[in-house]
Amino acid sequence: MTSHQTTQTMKPATAAKKLGVYLEATPAEFQEGVVSRAELNALQNDPPQWLQDLRRNGPHPRPVVAAKLGVSIAGLARGGVTEALTTEQIDALKTENPEWLQKERATQAEVRKEAVRIKAKHEQDAARAAERQSDPRA
Known part of the structure; x- marks a missing residue:
């Protein structure tokens, strides 16, 4: 018997909160999709330019x-x-x-x-x- 492991995903609002950024300031593709745990970890470990800019300049939540x-x-x-x-x-x-x-x-x-x-x-x-x-x- 094999267990199916489903990918844990979260709403963009949850991911934005975990990243410490204002959701409305994130790119449209981030706001419209779902974020997997692996994607969130990747964003935290190697933030893309848009995330670095948001953390540095805001707008901040x-x-x-x-x-x-x-x-x-x-x-x-x-x-x-x-x-x-x-x-x-x-x-x-x-x-x-x-x-x-x-x-x-x-x-x-x-x-x-x-x-x-x-x-x-x-x-x-x-x-x-x-x-x-x-x-x-x-």
């Missing part, structure tokens, strides 16, 4: 824009940024440094600081629990 600005995706929306931005537009926003961006960066820094504090607390609690478990007097 919101998760990439948010990361480049150091804010959350929700922070982008609160700041009124709902569209994909180019690298040039992102750099202009960084230079301009509007009040909403300053506020969202501060919020994001607080979120990161709190995440570190919680992680440390969990590690400390786990260490105490392990100590209690190994201590025969407990």
Whole structure:
């Protein structure tokens, strides 16, 4: 009995997300087809010129824009940024440094600081629990 292995494919939107690019900016043949796992791996390992250009210049999808600005995706929306931005537009926003961006960066820094504090607390609690478990007097 032989098993048929089907090729795993994904929609262009999924592939674009995995590649970190804005789907609407990709070539038509990419948008209209399906992408196999092997094709995705090939694009990641040896990106064609169009993919290199998109990653360098954009337009970038919101998760990439948010990361480049150091804010959350929700922070982008609160700041009124709902569209994909180019690298040039992102750099202009960084230079301009509007009040909403300053506020969202501060919020994001607080979120990161709190995440570190919680992680440390969990590690400390786990260490105490392990100590209690190994201590025969407990």
